[in-house]
Amino acid sequence: MSDSPKTLLLVDGSSYLYRAYHALPDLRNGEGLPTGAIYGMINMLRKLRNDYPAEYSACVFDAKGKTFRDDLYPAYKEHRPSMPEDLARQIEPIHEAVRALGWPIVMVEGVEADDVIGTLAREASAQGVRTVVSTGDKDLAQLVNGEVTLVNTMSGEVLDPAGVQAKFGVPPERIVDYLSLIGDAVDNVPGVPKVGPKTAVKWLTEHGSLDAVMAGADGIKGVVGENLRKTLDWLPMARTLVTVKTDCDLGAAVSDFHSLKDVGEDKDKLVAFFSRYGFKTWLRELTGESLPSLRAQAAKGAGARAPQAQGGLFDSAPAATPADPVPAPDAPPAETRYETVTTEAALQAWLDRLAEGALVAVDTETTSLDPMQARLVGISLSLVPGEACYIPVGHCGPDVAGIEQHGQLTREFVLERLRGWLEDPARPKLGQNIKYDAHVFANHGVTLRGIVHDTMLQSYVLASHRNHGMDSLAERLLGIKTITYEEVCGKGASQIGFDQIDLARATEYAAEDADVTLRLHRAMFPQLQAVPGLEHVYRHIEMPVSVVLQKIERNGVLIDAQRLAEQSAQLGQRMLELEQAAYDAAGQPFNLGSPKQIGEILFGQMKLPVVKKTASGAPSTDEEVLQKLAEDYPLPKLLLDYRGLAKLKSTYTDKLPKMVNPATGRVHTSYGQATAVTGRLASTDPNLQNIPVRTEEGRRIREAFIAPPGRVIVSADYSQIELRIMAHISGDENLLGAFARGEDIHRATAAEIFGVEREAVSSEQRRYAKVINFGLIYGMSAFGLAGNLGIEREAAKHYIDRYFTRYPGVARYMEDTRQAAREQGYVETVFGRRLWLPDINGGSGPRRQAAERAAINAPMQGTAADLIKLSMIAVQDWLERDRLQTLQIMQVHDELVLEVPEAELELVKRRLPELMCGVAELRVPLVAEVGSGANWEEAH
Template sequence: MKSSYPGTGKTLLLVDGSSFLYRAFHAMPDLRNREGFPTGAIYGVLNMLRKLRHDYPADYSLCVFDAKGKTFRDDMYPEYKAHRPSMPEDLARQIEPLHQAIVASGWNILALEGVEADDVIGTLVQQAARDGVRSIVATGDKDLAQLVNEHVTLVNTMSNETLDVPGVSAKFGVPPERIIDYLTLTGDAVDNVPGVEKVGPKTAVKWLTQYGTLDNVMQSAGGIGGVVGENLRKALDWLPQARRLLTVKCDVELPQPYSALVAPSADYEQLRTLYERFEFKSWLRELNGEAPSAAPASRAKSAPVTEDMFGTEPTNTGHAQYDTILTEAQLDAWLEKLLAAELVCVDTETTGLDVMDAQLVGMSFAITPHHAAYLPLAHIYPGAPDQLKREQALHKLKPWLESARHHKVGQNLKYDMHIFANHGIVLAGIHDDTLLQSYVLESHRPHDMDNLALRHLNVKTISYTEVVGKGAKQIGFDQVDIDTATRYAAEDADITLQLHQALSPQIAVQSGLQHVYRDIELPTMQVLYRMERNGVLLDCALLQVQSRELGEKLLALEAKAHEAAGQPFNLNSPKQIQEILFNKLQLPVKKKTPSGTPSTDEEVLQELALDYPLPKILLDYRGMAKLKSTYTDKLPQMVDRNTGRVHTSYSQAVAVTGRLASSDPNLQNIPVRTAEGRRIREAFVAPQGSRIVSADYSQIELRIMAHLSGDEGLLRAFANGEDIHRATAAEIFMVAPDAVDSEQRRYAKVINFGLIYGMSAFGLAKQLGIERGAATAYIDRYFARYPGVADYMQRTREQAKQQGFVETVFGRRLWLPEINASNGMKRQAAERAAINAPMQGTAADLIKLAMIAVQHWLEKEKLQTQLIMQVHDELVLEVPENELPHVKEKLRELMCHVAELKVPLEVGLGEGANWEAAH
């Protein structure tokens, strides 16, 4: 890179290896070779070094790491970095082979005892500057901004940020020479160096702008008012020490000067050995002089996640041809192509994200890779070229859009279906959706198009914020100039088509995945669209009454809390609650926050509430306050002005188990364990002449456990229609079923559901409030009576460890990236998930199959009944009274027979004027 200042024209490239190491470890997935050795940090660091060498050719280069052991700062301040957790074992195992690989790649490497990597870097950049040599420092550490000057630039490879002198001033609000002062005032939480309490970046910048330097701020402390002024005065004795700790040492005695850091030759044989060991296949192909090949269409079941799934340097789509359709003749020409194509990718650009309200700004199409078109319809910025009238263009495209025989593919087509519906078009012919293809293939990974393009095509796409900006300066897509809009929108269609071509073969070769994708996920998308469009009627007047009543209860609870505390305090202030509970009332501290103060989170309050009255009052207050703010106050504001109903959004590709997620509003989180929570459901009502019907699978996950485990005792209990919790209690407590009392049944219910979620003896003891020994005895007795369950659990753990995933009854694949992690807590959590995921996933599949069957029947019978909600294992319908007997009879039949398990499926049905009454 050419120098932009007077000097030798030479460049020194310094890499903060320790910063790279931790960032790579946490940013990369849990990559491992076939022996289970972790390789993510190694791959991530080497990849960043490769990019740096490409982007910043240098005459001298060095990768600097922190050495083991204490530094001079620990001697100055024993609390320095004291709260940092120990290095994860999986990261520690990668350090030595990473260093070997860095050296073999042709880099100098250094770790110097007694100082930090920052100090080595600071010393070298000063040496180089004296000789007129430019320094590029690759780091993510903000502390190093203090080194920036006309000779020194920072680069951040992960955010593509470059900080020169103006860049530092723009980012921090102060120039590089004031960065130490700035950090001293704000403190550095990462290194455990306190600053001035309650002084953040804004205040620090304000003071330094007003007074010039930290010394001047300290001298003026007496004239600074308010709490922050008082805090500043309290910190005056500490600040000089903080400044010393945060100042990079630039006079370290080094083993060699910067001028000796000419890059050594790469050791290709050593690299080949290391790449083979770590299974970095694309880099191996490079070493062997082969062109990188495409990823295979499918992977063996037992294959772990490897480097080969990720690729190397991302490319862009600059070589593609993207057309802009501005005339009727151009539209006609493209429409002719659309009508002749076997499959077309279609995408929409809109005025917003509210699917019931957003309007079409433009559309894009792709038929073959690297060639796409954008049809602008409503760009309104000054000087925008003439565009086809939206109504005219849609009239021409409508027959193709509504044609079932013309196949379409897209990314999250449920959204586009809504947008077209807003313009009177029923999108048909949906053949594929890349969002769902990605979800079926790898539910544990991100499914947005930018991530998918990078992961599967090795392409860096134009992001939405690059086009419209962000924050207060963000513009609507209708204000984006058409040339930019074409590059962005046409690329979306082009990349989506390419993604489909990459993902589809991987699903096609796995019959289970093909079934889940074609027969469950794609039809579910259509049902969810219909449910979202239907919406649900709200009784807003009732919600207003409930909101007022909750407000009165909150005031009463506040008064009760003040009485229990012996003084008034703010129930919404964690600091004041902490002061009351632990200083005034001297309640025992159960756990601490990362900053070392006593925690007042819900788990702590629940534990304290067992013995003390105030924590219980606080919990009740928080619960009611959340009900009021999230539901009774907010729901009436979410009613659509055109339909008079509330329209939730169901996300299909979020939960790794296949469960749906609901948002805006979240209907799945309405608490039903309190009377106040259940009353919220009373506001979800049927219109006049109709009823709400609720259909809920009974004990579905326990039934799936019986099916999966094949345990004779469980199968027999369900086949005979027994109360499964009573049957389990009879087995565990060794009494006749009719002799089981309510407490024993409660214990059995906790055990039945707890074991599904991998609950330990410790967890069971805590849940039941019994000794751990008794809990262990209950679990042992359970497994003795239901040996098939114990066999299933062990078999599932082993299978998960071997292949990295488990499957539902229907073939949905549930990945467990940390099933072989060396970190015990992560591995145990993955083992618990391995046991539970097939049950949750199968339950998710069943409710989706039920939705599909019910919607198909409603359409076939041409009924007015409509599905309006899906919550957990429950379907909620709005049923005209004249259709009620027919629907109730058929609904149970459909849901009970969507699949044949080894145990019968049971459905509970209820009806009422509102959702709560239907229970």
Template sequence: VKWLEAYGSLAGVMEHAAEVKGKVGENLQAALEQLPLSYDLVTIKTDLDLHTELSDGLESLRRTTPKWAQLVVDFKRWGFRTWLKEAESRMHEAQNTDLFGSEHIGEQAALAMETQPEKQPELAPAPEKLDYQAVTTEAQFTALLDKLAQADKIGIDTETTSLDTMNAALVGISIAFQAGEAVYIPVGHSLTAAPEQLDLQDVLGRLKPHLENPALKKIGQNLKYDQHVFANYDIALNGIAGDSMLASYIIESHLGHGLDELSERWLGLETITYESLCGKGAKQISFADVAIGQATEYAAQDADFALRLEAHLCAQMDAKQLEMYEKMELPVAQVLFEMERNGVQIDRAELARQSAELGAELMKLEQEAYAAAGQPFNLNSPKQLQEILFDKMGIPTKGLKKTAKGGISTNEAVLEQLAPDYPLPKIILQNRSLAKLKSTYTDKLPEMISPKDGRVHTTYAQAVAITGRLASNNPNLQNIPIRTAEGRRVRRAFTAPQGSVIVSADYSQIELRIMAHLSGDKTLIAAFQNGEDVHRRTAAEVFGIAPENVSSEQRRYAKTINFGLIYGMGQYGLAKSLGIDNISAKNFIDRYFARYPGVAEYMQRTKEQAAAQGFVETLFGRRLYLPDIHNKNANARAGAERAAINAPMQGTASDLIKRAMIDVSRWLSECEASPWDCLKTKLIMQVHDELVLEVPEAELDLVKEKLPQIMAGVDEGMLNVPLVAEVGVGMNWEEAH
């Protein structure tokens, strides 16, 4: 309101965005690209000719009976869970009463089945009663310890002061013994919320033997987080036997895996939400201030539901899925815990130098932009840039993307189109790239260094990408740009302590190797088996020349084709990537498939399988669902088909790097005779197909010898092409990579 009063309109606010300082100003400037679209979406359209737009004129607007079966399909697709319950209920009701006519219902039900291949979840059985108790007295706690001594499996959850794993403090611990039976032990609530609670250190001291007992199986939801919380108190949570989040990820990777969603989907129950107890925004209170009665119901429910869900989800798995859950995802979670705990050493001074250099370069680019534009302007203002490029400089706008308001966009894609022919767009792109690098990494990473150990501790999300790939957060170590010299330099700040080095082990062309195996193409397989440069071999095949005569430009073309086809790139995408016309791009693709017929057959076969069953699988049985494979929208369906081609390769690559993490971690933890004989080498990062380790110099030769051997053997002979891991060494990550 203050901005609108000052500047008169949204357009005025956007025009003066650079004048708004502080964090709120940064947020405003970051949103400038989307604001016109947002404005357009909330503007009522008043220019429609209804008699032209509507097939039956105004009659088309008359309300008709809802098509509940179709709504079931749509609500499932878009995640409207509350509406879905109503639609399913009304659909079944309609089927029972034949309200709309049996023929219509049959047609709609068939459509629902065709569009949504997943079967309806079979709900877990509910317990006869709920028994949630707070443990606040010595007698209650003694009885709990006795019960733990007799138990063989429990559900467990923690309530804390923060989501920051390395600094979260305990507020309470909940333990479930069976469906519907759980307790909550408050240990960090305020006195007003919990006048009576047990001493934290006493509770932890007496729980520690049970928490560290590997024979007592622990089940939870995202237990890696709780493992960190206990580790903050020098407690090693052993006996982790199940995780409802990871179990869900195995059987329904394309859906959400939060406890709220899982409980609604598989238990038919709504959970008590954190916001309902603590509020949100500026008025949100700490969980430590929640009254014990409410806190007990919330926390005990979490432990109880996780225990129920994990058992029920495991019962839905086939043998392959169960093996992947028990032998891959659960062990990988333990490796990730170790990596997150280890962290990586960051050179604060190096980042400060880089920030200063980037700042100077940004100022230089700003002056170059002014010179190219013939006037000063706000480089972060899409409106000002639009006026300079297309009004003042008169750059042709044909074929350029438009904004919702009908103006020409100045987003990255448009600037990349213009950059080869005009200096200013190229300068703007450089400016944006360096500004993002500075704000996201060189300025931000020093703020994330832990004062406890001088290291940065990222969090790896395991249940996000449907392909099985991991995601790194706070900070994101997987998105550091490596295509520019400035981006690669950021890796210099990732260093080893004195007496140690950084070792990077990266799978060579792993997705192409998987493509060779899955397609069975003889020429591609032979290239890898013979240790050839596969891009040079592809160039020789496509251009019809001897490999030794392939130029660097021809090899670049072949590399783009090899990797582009993995991601389902068509002739238009290839033409854009290579900077050639569409006909030439089509000729390249036709020649490629003529030389590698097995690849073309694989792509067609995979699309057909995806359409028939609604999913594809990795080599190890990870199931990758494709909800849009039957979408009536051609673009959405084509996107699903591209994903079907790529997902088995990217998913198998993810499975292989996870197996490598497990095997490398197992090797590092093996001790020859005693704990003093263990290797001191640490796994510290995983980035796509790469493992990064911190290695004492005394262990370097052994690690360089064993690491590629372990990584090359994780497929256990399943691939008909060899896996190759390339190892680099340096004092920092850039030197090693």
């Protein structure tokens, strides 16, 4: 062992700074300081040290100032934007952390980090020391040889000479030639125009080197050949710029190669650093304790009924769950071990492992995406990163046909053996959209309990505007390209069911799902823990409401199919009447569903004014245009009425009866938690949130949502919830006072704006005030208000000015919120949910303005979403605790809908508003209004 070569481990710190900053969400400590890049760098360095033990190590950063390349080519790197301010603020803390971790830092004035790395690698080779370079920079592939290897901790990629050849198509010694030809857009080094990697590889393979390519330029045909000939004078300079120097004078930065010896971590400095920047998991790892302030706050909040909501910030950190220890961030497993479980002995071995009580990732493979119809095909489990199993129970493909039990254990046997663990609330379980898996088990009579984590919801809480699919998360956070369903089962008409897949391939796919889910959790959950508000939203809102939603979805709602059929016939008759009226108005028959024919009649024959045009230049006939034209012309109004009825008929009266589950006789919607960026739920199949309530036809559809005999429908919704949240967040004294006195807020606003006594406010003045109240919290401008009220823009501006004069706290909130959103890129709900606004500092003018409007409204919409979710949790807890027969059956906007036995009606009507108004304490009283009836419409 003593004869084995020593290792120098070099980190391209400048490369990883930016990658860590852009890969992670906007993490901040309790003081609001950005910590995302710090977290990423520490995580990477600790993993790297575990994966690649080395006698020598260094973290290399670019020094400030120019280098020789800037002198050779003044345009070098000139297109690079300046470092983001939040990243710049993390540079010094990163250097401090790197030193505390025991890594020497090397920065040499006038020398780029790449050249420092190249020089150190050459020196190491001269002393018989092998070098491992951790980087994401393709330029450094030119350094690879028998003694120098590149690793990328974010993707798990390792490049030796064969790896470079496989990735780039050329060996390491040709990388400089390859880069010279294709150029380097990041560093603003031009290559040969129109020459990409494929052409560069082809030329270098055919000619052998860049010099040979240049010498044979006259023989290369086509546009690329012409471009090459035009670039011949430039290519030597390009080669100089992309060549990593290996003979730099490092001066005092590395006085002695042996000064780079690994000295290990400085525990005391790390404890102080982790405490200051709020890295709780790593702090516990070093000391066995959490931050003292967090311990105190958690103890203070133990047993509390609900968090105290103040001013838009969540002030106290929730206590961590003792039975749910958080593992330290993992290095990628060197290899994966996936097992197909097809025998009783193998199943028992996994049952023994499950009994250890560790957090287990669970995933199911099924016959359908419909959660109420899906049947179980197999179960995958993972307890340790890189290890997982797949238990097939429903495969019947040709590969196993004819074998006893199809080569697998029976579904009934496996579920009975696993039932004790699956239904044990003390055994913690993790999934990716685990609500779906809970449905699948419930379809087979198994109640999945002990659900403590969901990686889809972790991603949603961290960055609601991102993609939360497992494949996307794995690539973004783990650098893994997972096997897709289409790769296993095919696409389109040729796609087969998962139950037709051979067991080896099925295991490869399904076990990876469980393994990756576990690894995603270990990557994301520490990020949530670093921000108390986000951890609270995840632990106390999103995770518990997911369990409640699964129960609501299974409860479903009873539909009166006969009533819908009658409504459908009536809608059809009314559509025929509107169609004939439209023919009469147009003077001829035409297709009311054809935008082209409508455009020809409205603008070609009737010469109506063109409001706007489509991308192709044709006059638009969209709903906005028809609404504008309908103010002055009858035909557009007829077309709007026809479209509205056609949508109601196709979407609801015709479709709802076909969506009744034959096993339950009910309609079961699905609630998407990770859809709306504001935290609101999305309802699909059917969408219960889009049933119009302002038209008689829309309200009649709600009459078809009924209660069975002996039961009634109860509806409870928050009154003026977003205006109450506005009063709470803005702290405006006039708004707070009006709500505290229980006044009609629209009448109070009208009195303020029009300068009259409340009793003297007319119905028209109250209507104006209502439009202003709701319009302003959605960022409505004077132009928009004028359009809504049908008044001049100057009059609308006058009303807005009067509003802000009377409610100065609202004006102050709006300006402060816009400014905060620009500075930090997000706004927050009262409970700490972050609502990201990617366009707030970029994008086009309209997109930026839309982001500013969203910044004002999102805290109110998001807080309202948080409140209704907390209400659902509180109501479900009460129903189960008191063993009532009442069911929650729908959640629509700010409304809860329940199906209540007549014997429980008075109790529910009394307790429901108490529970909904007691989930949080705002500066204004919450009000929930309750109604009941034989159907949903009657309950309003």
